Amino acid sequence: MTRAAVVGCGDISVVHLAAIEAMDDVELVGVCDADRARAAEVGQRLRVPALDDHRRLLEELRPDVVHVCTPHDQHAPVALDCLDAGVAVLLEKPVAHTVPEALRVVEAAAAHPDVKIGVCLQNRYNTPVQALRQLVDSGDLGTVHGASASVLWHRTPAYYAARPWRGRRERSGGGVLINQAIHTLDLVQWLVGDVVRVRGRAGTYELADVIDVEDTATLVLDHAGGARSVFVATVTNAVDAPVTIDLATEHATVQLRQDLVVRWADGRVDTVGEGSVVTAGRAYWGASHGRLVEDFYARLQEPEPFWIGPREALASLSIIDAVYAEGLDRPGTVPTPD
Template sequence: MTALRIALVGCGDISAVHLDAIAAHGDAELVAVCDVERSRLTAASQRWDVTPYPGFESMLEAERPDVVHICTPHAQHAAMTTAALRRNVNVLVEKPVATSMADAQEVQRAAEGGSAIVGVCYQNRYNNTSQALRSLIDTGALGALRGGRASVDWFRDNSYYERRPWRGTWAEGGGGVLINQSIHTLDLLQWFLGEVVDVRGQASRLTLDDPVEVEDTASIVLRHRGGAGSIFQATNSYIDNAPVMIELLADRATVRLENDLTVTYTDGQTLFVAADGIATGEKAYWGLSHERLIDDFYRHVRRRRPFWIDPAAAMETLRIVTDVYAQSDLARRRPGRWPGASLDRVAR
């Protein structure tokens, strides 16, 4: 069987995780990389001995890959995903699927209008502790879920944004701590507790200085279908990168996910599931499960089956983020809707 032909666009930081996973996969062959920044493009093409392309559409046209990985700045995700789907190219796109609900819905319509498969990288759903907790929920072992809370307390100062200026702009980043760092934890919280039916929150820029535009702190109160309530807090203004914490309260147990998973049942029994790996440092928010997600996505492509973390699933979390931005004072400072850039101008 011929290996899947893989292309990747956006040769910045996160691409390294994707490229390593592609190289380690037995059913994938990287054939091309794309980036508008020549130094990054040259480095990636030489490192992986593949054809470099400065333009996204020209790469798709010339290579006709089976799968394209989209690792560009956030605001370019939707247009590139849609362009690839309309060429019947399967897409694995980094989070977020888009920076607005309107653009995400356009991606969904493109997916529904063709046969190509699209997946969104919420890789922390593949963590062994996340999978164990989801299994306990699905089997009813915890009883009814009553509520939960989650926190992300990390450190990102202006120098982080200076290294990649797009991160600090509404036009290209789409936001700050909510849509960039803590969206993975927010995704897990709503995946565990269920569909969110009410969102109330505020996002603020408390410690970052100009020219950074985006928020560094957010606080949210959520109501889930079925009656459970949750709170979510995130900041990039802590002095360190503390472990992410998620706590759930259920009729039969209290659950705490903080790297490891601890379930304390009301009858005194305790279940402990150790994390099978802990990412550290500034890039800890990537986690260690990209390779698992990519492997599963490729299996879905081979079997021609829709991927379970599709645009519709990704929109559940994006809607929370955009609702908070709409409610925040910070939202008034955002420029008008970014018209988008040429698909041949990409960078990460």
Template structure:
């Protein structure tokens, strides 16, 4: 079969480290176009892969007519670019948070449906080997029912990661819409929903800008969540973990505890009340310093090739986004927000 013709829109850090190399490594894919407002960036990758370079995504979609696109733009553009791509007949993989509002997310889902294309959201935490193993252990049942949890994602902030450093769009509210919560918190709302196979019912959020000077996007958030099943827990997102990042999740269950990514060598530790301890080494987690394949690009390509709707669908992305939006509403109103 002929290769999938893929365009990457937005050539910043996430494209550089994940999307572009992972597409290049996939035998089903031909990279045909790159788009970025900074022309040199698009030209750099176009030269590398024998593709076309654009500064305007609408021109790219019209002239190249790609089979699929990755939307790796600032958050404010996720919805308009995704909708334009779907209308141009391209399958869409959009970075998280998928949109700025629930209305935008719904419009993206609708555009994909109307044009018979897939919409997938880049929530890579579900596909990380230790999270897949954790879900398997939970489902096996030895731990019994999950009672409480904490899930956290923190690092020193996007200035060390973004191609533009401290001048990154991540710090400009009109482009970023939200800070640490959109960057990291939404990963964790997605992970906990998927891991527990449960939806968030109530959210209380404390969100602020504590240390990043000159920006009005949030750099820290601590949220209390109650799930539909009654499980309660905390979700934390931070851009000020200047020493020792955290991407850990702990589940306290009827029969013991599961610690995920809290130990440098053993990605999962299960301690049962009967005294038994299991340690699992299931591959290191991807970090900004040390990239590992995300699995997202391969899953997206496989969806298209096998004509199977993606499991991390637009609807799933929207449910995870709504948790974060509810936390902002809670911060603004001082109330617990019911989803």
């Protein structure tokens, strides 16, 4: 029986706890949160010990795997302590809230090659995404000219008030790009190819009196091999619209929403559906957290690193960091004619 623990009992922990419960050969041995009351509530509900210090959890409960579901600025410190203790780590995205912190995790993972570490970029496990990656790898699409992608979502001031760290750069690392859009950015670079040049702007246009991170961003990405992608993300949309990725290729146009639709130049149309989505969390989180968690545990005894590790997760974070380096735009006013 593999012993699991969860550090961080906020919203996303619900999905990890459900995934652990679903596996017959995994036992939840404890939870941890800096908020003692929150940890106690979860521990009481699940009938496991609850602690407020992850180092005590490592010493006293001796888990085999720790799921890190903390605010972003705690990802690296908890992961480093777990690796040093020889405990496998499954990190929520992002790998860290800054690139320097992420590099510390990359270096620590390299220094502990026998300790498994993974990062939850779970949308790679979506059935349509897997099908599209296989199609790209097959060469049937011909040359991939580029992609366009959008994350047009809606977040209110109350969303940030409920978890203030989300809107503070020193704790979250950023706004819509690092919190909501990072999954889609990861897919674009994974499907189209490594990004070698980034141009873009990020700004706080609607929520400037609430947060000090961006609520909107636009990017142009140049990929190795010559493809170019454009990317738009915001949390100021009127509703949570479906995430979109469109690929322009030599032999087909590709649309990825919840389903994958491939329209071939010869008139054929292929569709790959996700099917019904059942999740313990919010619907827009999708159903693939459980798939990634199960796969991570299935590979624990394999000698190779987990395929979505810190170095792999660094790619999308580095794209985001390049945009942040340009600084944030702030709202202005349109001059009124006299």
